Amino acid sequence: MGFLSRWKEKKKQKLAEQQELAEQRQRQIRVWQTEDLSQYAAKIDGLILKKNEYGYLAIPELITWNEDRTRTKRVNYAGPTASIHIMKGLNYRVGSVSVNTEKTTKIVPIFTGAVFLTNKRIFLVNHQGSKAINLSGIVQIIPYTDGVALFRESGKRILLTGFSDAERFNIYLQRILNNDYGLIAEEKSQNKTTTQMSQESNASEIQKKEISNDDPRLQFSESFTVAKDTAIKRAEELCKEDKLYANNNTDLDPEMAVIAYVLPIYHYADLLYKKGEWIQAEDQWLSILPKMPNHVGEKLAIMYRKEKRYRNEVEVINAAIKYTEHAVPIYAHSDSLMMRKTKAQSLLSAKLDEDKSIVTKF
Structure with a gap:
């Protein structure tokens, strides 16, 4: 095969690959445009x-x-002028003077953070706080490959920029604004997969582990405070709401599968913690630390500091940071853990003699 033939063959192969990628992209877009968002x-x-x-x-x-x-x-602006002397202390000035105004519009960054799209708002969240845009006030959107322009009934235009690929976000946003969620609840309930059924079972079968009388953590019982009734009630409500995750079809989204698994356990552990059952809460959180490292790592770090387990606090933070390297995107942020690590290390050095840490497997 000559040089020209090889060149033509490579070009043909490259065009075929590009066409295949374009077709895959179009298939994915069609899925986003038609799939059941309620899942x-x-x-x-x-x-x-x-x-x-x-x-x-x-x-x-x-x-x-x-x-x-x-x-x-x-x-x-002043044009040509002249001054004519009339008498002492009196001059007559002739010429032209005009005043103009210039208006310039600049795009100014207001807030930066991770984005969450709900059926009522768009959230931007970072470690300093959050900002929200109410969908009810949006009258027009202009989608871009790396962002979207939002026009409201009143107020300034909002530009969301920085997406590596904004296609899915823009499609979902347009569908939610048009109240297009796909399948109705009855159709969804009739099409549960085996995965969904197992998740429902998992969410309903979370149970407290028995505590042995020789558990070394019993020595920290004086630290096991109980939260206010309102906080406990809110935690109970979150546990009830977790059934929504069990009903999600996670076959198409591995990230949602992880969320569906860990969130009921996370909330149940938080409920135990607020009720003063810290040992059981710790066991539940430890069971999902590898899959939900950022949030669980912080919860355990707070608990350990209250129990004066300063070395354990440093250990769980280090373990959580390592787990974020392989966690799904929503649980892969380690900024807050890194900030907490510095303080935890300093505290361990300062209170080494007071440390009550025990052997804990992370």
């Missing part, structure tokens, strides 16, 4: 959602909220 409906850990508000998509990238800012500048 993703879930509460968002760490955010207080409104009644009947559920999360449908999380974008674990740093997305920037931008707004237009207009600045008005005054410009004075």
Whole structure:
């Protein structure tokens, strides 16, 4: 085969690969446009959602909220002028003077964080806080490959930028604005998969582990405080809401499968913790630390510090940071853990003689 023939063959192969990628992309877009969005409906850990508000998509990238800012500048212009002396102390000035204004509009970044799309709001969240955009006020969107422009009934235009690929977000946003969620609840309930059924069973079978009389953690019982009734009630409500995850079809989304597994356990452990059952809570959290390292790592670190287990606090933070390397995107952020690690190490050095850590497997 000559050089020209090989070149033609490579070019043909490259074109075929490009065509295949384009077709795959179009198939994926059609899935996003037609799939049942209700399968993703879930509460968002760490955010207080409104009644009947559920999360449908999380974008674990740093997305920037931008707004237009207009600045008005005054410009004075003077044409040719002349001054005529009339008498002492009196002059007559002739000429032309005009005043103009110039308006310039700049795009200014307002907030940066991970994005969560619900059926009522768009959230941007970072370690400093969160900002939200109400979907009810949006009258038009202009999608871009790396972002979206949101136009509201009142207020400035909002630009969300920084997406590596904004296609899925824009499709879901448009569908939610049009109240297009796909299958109705009855159809969904009739099409449960084996995976869903096993998840329902898993969510309903979470049980407290028995504590042996020689468990070394019993020595920390004086630290086992009980939260306020309102906090306990809220934790109980979250446990009830976790059945939504059990009903999600996670076959198409591995990340949702992880969320469906860990979140009921996480909330149940938090309920035990608030009720003062810290040992059982610790066991539950430890069981999901590898899959939900950022949130569980912080919860355990807080518990260990209260129990004066300073070395254990450092150990669980280190373990959690390592687990984030392989966690699904929503649980892969380690910024808050890194910040806590510095303080934990300093505390361990300062209170080494007071440390009550025990052997714990992370």
